[in-house]
Amino acid sequence: xxxxxxxxxxxxxxxxxxxxxxxxxxxxxxxxxxxxxxxxxxxxxxxxxxxxxxxxxxxxxxxxxxxxxxxxxxxxxxxxxxxxxxxxxxxxxxxxxxxxxxxxxxxxxxxxxxxxxxxxxxxxxxxxxxxxxxxxxxxxxxxxxxxxxxxxxxxxxxxxxxxxxxxxxxxxxxxxxxxxx
Numbered sequence: 001x002x003x004x005x006x007x008x009x010x011x012x013x014x015x016x017x018x019x020x021x022x023x024x025x026x027x028x029x030x031x032x033x034x035x036x037x038x039x040x041x042x043x044x045x046x047x048x049x050x051x052x053x054x055x056x057x058x059x060x061x062x063x064x065x066x067x068x069x070x071x072x073x074x075x076x077x078x079x080x081x082x083x084x085x086x087x088x089x090x091x092x093x094x095x096x097x098x099x100x101x102x103x104x105x106x107x108x109x110x111x112x113x114x115x116x117x118x119x120x121x122x123x124x125x126x127x128x129x130x131x132x133x134x135x136x137x138x139x140x141x142x143x144x145x146x147x148x149x150x151x152x153x154x155x156x157x158x159x160x161x162x163x164x165x166x167x168x169x170x171x172x173x174x175x176x177x178x179x180x181x
Contacts, residue, residue: 006162015154019125019134027125027134030158035117038144045088046109049075052082071095075106077113085109108146115147120154122161138167 125134
């Protein structure tokens with residue numbers, strides 16, 4: 001079985017969305033695309049979200065949805081829209097005492113509402129086509145990724161994605177089973 005080994009510098013370059021080229025003619029590229037299939041309400045860890053409806057005559061925002069409790073609040077997005085947000089029920093015992101948790105989760109929900117989820121695609125490239133573009137010979141992807149991840153989290157995702165690449169790399173020599181990128 002062929003394994004892929006990446007250096008810390010290669011991981012840092014990929015996390016910066018740079019194409020990493022190697023001596024064996026292969027390259028790796030991390031691509032980011034919008035995830036149009038994931039919704040914040042698909043994941044329990046963010047709680048529930050219901051967009052606010054503004055009354056056109058009074059300008060008031062709609063009442064709290066019936067299935068939301070006293071923990072619910074209106075989260076304003078950066079473009080001025082509002083949404084009723086019910087934090088996850090399993091955080092109830094820590095919610096009022098842990099302001100860092102409140103702030104972090106509220107900001108994450110706001111970022112998802114503003115930017116949506118994204119899909120990360122790790123591509124294995126070999127050669128170029130007639131137009132000078134890279135030829136993708138294998139890829140793996142992960143969807144439902146939060147929009148503004150820290151670099152360390154992106155590196156961790158890349159390490160997981162490398163293990164998922166299903167491609168039979170030609171052996172460089174008969175004694176080696178590792179393709180060093």
